[in-house]
Amino acid sequence: MDTFKTPKAKRPRKSQFTPTKEGATPVKIPASPFMEKLGWGTAVSVYRMERSPKVGCIRSPWAIKRVIHRNSTSRKSRASSGNEISGRLCKEAEILKSLDHPNIVGFRAFTKSVDGRFTLAMEDGQRSLLSLIEERLEKVETSLLPVGSHDDSGNTGQLVPDMPFPAWAVLRVASGLASALRYLHEEALLMHGDMKSDNVLIKGDFDVVKLCDFGVSLKVDKNGEALDGEQYIGTRHWLPPEVISLEDEEIEWEEGDEPLPKVNTQADMYSYALTAWEMLSLKFPHCPTTEDEEEENASNSFEENLLLGTRPPFPEACLKDPSYVPVIELIHCCSDEDPDKRPTSEQAVEWLKLIEASGAMKKTVEEQENVMPNANGVQTSESPAPS
Structure with missing residues (x-):
């Protein structure tokens, strides 16, 4: 009879998201086509992310703000514009994380995808005015x-x-x-x-x-x-x-x-x-x-x-x-x-x-x-x- 061997645990897959800097939140955000699009702004899109419920707990959806890629004839121009928008989103995440007020949207997470796009997760506000x-x-x-x-x-x-x-x-x-x-x-x-x-x-x-x-x-x-x-x-x-x-x-x-x-x-x-x-x-x-x-x-x-x-x-x-x-x-x-x-x-x-x-x-x-x-x-x- 063969000797029984305890199976080795598989090495966990590395998350496709990594923290942008100290204090950032690594969290898995679905690809944009799998979320409901709520709106857009200057080089950013906003989506609603439905979260899977936990046992005995209903989890509310999140609003996801993500930098979008812009087509440009100039790679330098595209990079410059992208850096400016990404910088604003980083700034917004830093500010939002420090705020706590019932009339200000709540911070949930901030992360970065493998393609370098920044993503800010926030409390879902349902509808814009x-x-x-x-x-x-x-x-x-x-x-x-x-x-x-x-x-x-x-x-x-x-x-x-x-x-x-x-x-x-x-x-x-x-x-x-x-x-x-x-x-x-x-x-x-x-x-x-x-x-x-x-x-x-x-x-x-x-x-x-x-x-x-x-x-x-x-x-x-x-x-x-x-x-x-x-x-x-x-x-x-x-x-x-x-x-x-x-x-x-x-x-x-x-x-x-x-x-x-x-x-x-x-x-x-x-x-x-x-x-x-x-x-x-x-x-x-x-x-x-x-x-x-x-x-x-x-x-x-x-x-x-x-x-x-x-x-x-x-x-x-x-x-x-x-x-x-x-x-x-x-x-x-x-x-x-x-x-x-x-x-x-x-x-x-x-x-x-x-x-x-x-x-x-x-x-x-x-x-x-x-x-x-x-x-x-x-x-x-x-x-x-x-x-």
């Missing part, structure tokens, strides 16, 4: 008939210029984002630097609001001013006026001139206001919405540039509806061209607490209060917000 805005706009456009046409019942259709989100929804988003900004500005000593609807995540029926995308965030001091070497990048149509002015001053600045003014956390408050404004207008600030406007603006880009850094006009429907008064007051104050006149994130949080206490953030009409404070704390009579 931008996708909700686009979906609402599409429903509005498809449900309306052109002026002069008739539906099956013979009624003449009318074009409605806007169909904003209800006031309670805008206020919930504003409250969650203000809380996130206060944490960043006062505790983490960071400026987000790129506030817009695309960087806001929504769970449920505006039940949870989370801020994401910290790839261009700036470090600030205790006074809220950007540290030396930090550059505000942002996105063009959300740029605050002081950043636009600073860009012009940097072009003309020469050695020996007085130091240029520094951008501070109040820049976030301007972009914060325009993010709330997007929910009212269902469009990007200072952007054309029709082909005619696009053609007109293409031949007159100078006038369009003059609008950047200003407060865009409010939709007429919101100005006529009393339930939007606190929303309009908040946007109006936070989009002031003078950063010193804008409320801080702390002041916005405190004011929104008063609004929430008035019942204006409750969904159903029956739960709405008829009295809510305005920006100066004065009680004003309001009709219930639409559900």
